[in-house]
Amino acid sequence: MADDRQWDRRSLLRGAAVLTGAAAAAPLLGGAATALAGSGDADALFKAGKFEQAGRAYEEILKKDPKSLQAARQRGYVGLLANKFPDAEKYLKMALNLAPDDKETNQLLGDCYIRQDKFALSAPHWQAAGEESYAKWFAAVSGEAYQIHGESARVPIQQMDPIPLVEVSVNGGPTKRFMFYTGAPNLSMRASVAKEAGLSPVASQKTDYEGIPIWAHYGILDSFKLGGIELRNVRVGWSATESGEDVGTDSDGLIGTWVFYHLLTTFDYAGRSLILRRRTPEAAKEARAAATSAGAQPLPMWLAREQYLHSTGSFAGATGSRTGVVGVNFGGTSEIAAGIRGKTGEQLGIRSDYDREIGTFGNSHPAVVYPCYPKEIRLGNAVAKEVYCYTNPNSQINVPWPYGTGFDAMGWFSHCFWKPYNITVDFTDMNLYIARGEAA
Template sequence: MADDGKWDRRSLLRGAAVVAGAAATTPLLGRAATARAAGGDADALFRAGEFERAGRAYEEILRKDPTNLNAARQRGHVGLLSNRFPEAEKYLTMALKLAPEDKETNALLGDCYIRQDKLSLSVPCWQAAGEDSYAKWFGAIRGEPYQIHGDTGRVQFEQTDPFPLVKASVNGGPPKLFTFYTGASNLSLTSTVAKEAGLKPVVSQEVDFGSGPVWSHYGVLDSFRLGDIELRNVPVGWSSTKSGEDVDDDSDGMIGTWIFYHLLTTFDYAGRQLILRRPTSGTARKVRADAARAGAKPLPLWLARDHYLHSTGSFAGSDPRVVGVNLGGVGEIVAGLIGETAERLGVRIDHERPIGTAAQSHPTTAYPCYPKEVRLGDAVAKEAYCYTNPNQRVNVPWPYGTGFDTMGWFAHCFWKPYNVTLDFTGMNLYIARGKAT
């Protein structure tokens, strides 16, 4: 919280680091849920993060009952988590025929379209889902979005703590300082930078920022350059106070997941740089080869709710389970666990040191905790400083959560000894110690 009692951007980012994916972060399954998942119940398998098994179970339901809306929608959801677009479209379209006004199906299909840059096709889906701002925003974009110019760009971290900053150019202007965070969706700017770039909103809406109402604006950016990689025709957002001033001034903007899933990106924390590549078959082969030489095995990558990243990891010696992956952002923690998960795993919690922070723009309290080990593939941190938030709900389904279970999430400080590459075509995550080659 800021000194004046208002929630500033850093507080909100720290809150996001504490509870990012809070809606999707749940403890270990209870006995009943575990038994149902083991027995093949499709919804229980999905909640447990057994996505492939859940997909097969939903298909079996549909073979017996082709009119089962939940099975069709969830089977499409399984495909969407892994960016298997033909599969996702097949089943989500099936679900839409069964219930054309179903908001959840429309939101999932809208997400499926925007991931493929089929923005115009997403418009009726967002309208039916009740997301009028998205419908107007994507409906106003003409031509191919996210046009990639250049093959490889490298941008150095100008700082790493309390959050990383890199330089980028907006509409050909002088370099600006941007933070990045995979807990955010679109590229965003400050109001000042948006004005300098000559941006005009195609849609605006008033939202509650925690300290009071602000205006969120959405438009289209001609050019965004990171090193030798340039993206053109980019959906962009910015916020302003009622008087038109910047909501915050910690940076000139934030790069979210939508930018990164259009590229083959290495978050080279150890080398203090971002490496951005055009996602071709050749660059993907090189990434796999580099990872193999570094001894990094491919980990699964799932994308939920349009920007939340997940893979498999473990806490305090648990079996590998679905975990959140938050690259960038702000904070001093290595990882976060929700209270019940920490309690069940016997993690030491310091209840004498409550930490006031924010979650989804609202105040909450977290506590330091110290798992004996947190692990993502072969990347490990031992006796690390983490947070746990006992106030998080154990499972929040749509429209506020993903509906599947995770034990926690990996945060900013976990990545510092490593380089991490996200391959959104093969849907794999590679993590290796040391600088990227």
Template sequence: MVDDGEWDRRSLLRGAVVAGAAATAPLLGGAATAQAGGGDADALFKAGKFEQAGRAYEEILKKDPKNVHAARRRGYVGLLANQFRDAEKYLTMALRLAPGDKTANQFLGDCYTRQDKFSLAVPCWRAAGEEVYAEWFAAVRGEPYQIHGDIGRMPWRQMDPMPLVEASVNGGPPKRFSFYTRVPWLGMSSKVAEEAGLRPVASQKIEYGGRTVWQYFGVLGSFRLGGIELRNIPVEWSESDTDAPDGPNDGIIGTWVLYHFLTTFDYAGRSLILRRRTPETAGKARADAERAGAEPLPLWLAREHLLHSRGSIAGSGAQVVALDLGGTSEMVASMPGETAKRLRVRTDYDRPLEAFAGGQPVVSHPCYPKEVRLGNATAKDVYCYANNRPPGSPYGFDVLAHFAHSFYKPYNVTLDFTDMNVYIARGKAT
């Protein structure tokens, strides 16, 4: 843990090992601890009332302009909503007050990385003690994530146990890639990396799932998804391949790729749609959603890649929930066991499920909430998990539940990373 109660970056790296198959980031417990001068602002932030919290931190800074915690947290509020100008302003303020603040450096490194300003991000990652990120991004020469083409529409080759699409690596034959918003980078198997002629620019040894694994990081020349080609992309691979349940899986597409586009996960139509992020495409997405009766929901991006919005479980009222799109899961949602008890969700304690999440052991029990809701999208009396993770979140704010793969099957979900909205509508995307 670091000084703002946030989780260590190495936990993220352990949790996002891909090795050619879907992976998850860790769900470690522990909410952020209020520092001096936080008060009600911290309580608002913890409750997911981010705009109100932001204003409260600004009031603190008017009275106490040297309050590092308030400056850092106000910057984090901006970063959650991709409000980069605010994020840079307040995180820079925090670093002027405390140049050695690792958390502020991590946040500012993430802020610059999201904008593809790698040359500015590198010294922040290095100051945060994240040498792997610093070496990796420093090795990317020129403009990263260069987009060629306007739209990529990839039919899914399968729905379960995880959606798969085809993509070309460095102009080679089609490979099978899954996608998952609990993974940051574009990852691939060591075999695909070797075939593509990749060479590591950074590496590290980590413990994952009870074994030691080497992770490698490099830069890929070309990645084609339907009518879209990405060039100059940071990529990850590991030394050992992992087979998906139905056979070999060549890699995984994470949030860093997806947030460069107006991205639609068309579960009902079984396709992944990537469109350039322009005012026109964003306007069309909003209009299509309104015609389909879908209200715009807020979209927040925590740490480098973890998506959140507002939803409810069993009449809880709207609270912050995690959006885990893609990946593999037969469940509709997961929640801490204590949350299931508090909401009186029927839980089957006779049938424990022992597994790993983010490389960490977790025990879950089947549970069946009366309703799971995200905007106008609902699922009733469905199969979910209640796990032994404590309530709260490692990101400083409470997360009610994680909405998983099976929840989205009747719907199409569009992520607008410019206006930071989520649209979820029943049926196929138009």
């Protein structure tokens, strides 16, 4: 089976895995983590989600030992989490000079370049990281990628459950219904939609989907239109069975994080729409002002492993609560408000129904989860009490590279949590704003 990261890339049409924590990882904070944070140990700070402090600690290590690969690579990773590209490039290049063949460093630097649309620079690093399909895909991009035409668009969410769907146009063709999900990276579509749009792959790879062999194809799309916003020269993927049939028919395609981080996006759940704008200083200023007037405060945001969004939130049970970095997912297929990983639920005394096993499949692995009902889950001013969630006590708290983010994972917030709110995601200042009710 494919590894977790590859699975997210290659199983996009079914919404990836929202039940077992394919969404972002989040540090498990509390007394133990606080003690670690006070120790000054850079790796402990990083694992606890104290990223800025960890960055400074790695810099101190490098002053004493400029040849520390771990410190240089991790300091670059800290910069990448916050989209601080000069910092990320500086330290990742330092790490690469120390170990040119290091796969993790090459992957992080490849991600750093694709976030900036520097695809030609990213390709050799994906090749060195062992991602041949990615390398071929990005090397095939020519001209200006993700060209944005139009200033803004309000795109109605035509269906909210079981998956959120919006209407789009592919290469100027008839309307299609795409889901959106920030737990997945790139734009993707059904094989039949790709064929109708006249797409040809620039790279292909045989992989596995729930035990079935399929082909993952990668190409370049001329035009993708959402209401009054059109993106041109866009990276796109599609999957097909060995006979060329569609893999999954729940929707015509999926809009992942890579599309959204090229825009200033408001996921207006309460108003049942996506609000898309160019990422300009003026648009950002207006969005911040609107969010602030609606009572929203800026929350920090981090982007890990090409697509996984994180912020700061908390979980509470009968015996206590913990606050720290949590994963945030918008869209996707999910009946839950949040997912809780490892022994977190037991440690916090969260009421769980262990007599009711729910079998699911995600990240290329079967999993068993259980219903649970935290006393409270909170992200900024957004809060839900005694709400339906899942817990997976057998999932790993910390999933290191190459499968995870490398910091401890308490849980993540999912599709159903957001329904009373509108959320603006600002990838320039790396903040998100959550306000109750429909966006103005």
